Amino acid sequence: MSKLRAYLIIDPLIVAATLIMGTLSMLASLVDSSGNLPHRIARAWGRILILASGMKVRVEGLERISPGASYVIASNHLSLMDTPLLLARIPLQFRFLAKRGLLKVPS
Secondary structure, eight states: OHHHHIIIIIHHHHHHHHOOOOOOHHHHHHHHHHHHHHHHHHHHHHHHHHHHTTOOOOOOOOGOOOTTTEEEOOOOOOSSHHHHHHHHHHHHHHOOOOOGGOOOOOO
């Protein structure tokens, strides 16, 4: 029953939210060079995905984050929800990096 719920309800919600919010974020980036508006949209997307998936989240250590300071945050990618979780729950504006090898398509 839980797989059926995932396939019929949760997965379509996640896909729809990603399409809508991703499109809004890209459009917002055309008019907001600071990145603040696209980042707010990305944070909202993360919150929507957490809500849609029914995840219960507890974040520890937020009191150690100083506004205005720079941080490097590394995710272990134990699930596909790492990125939405970071965006939704960590009060920083992110810049994402990926190694060049991830952009190559195997032949």
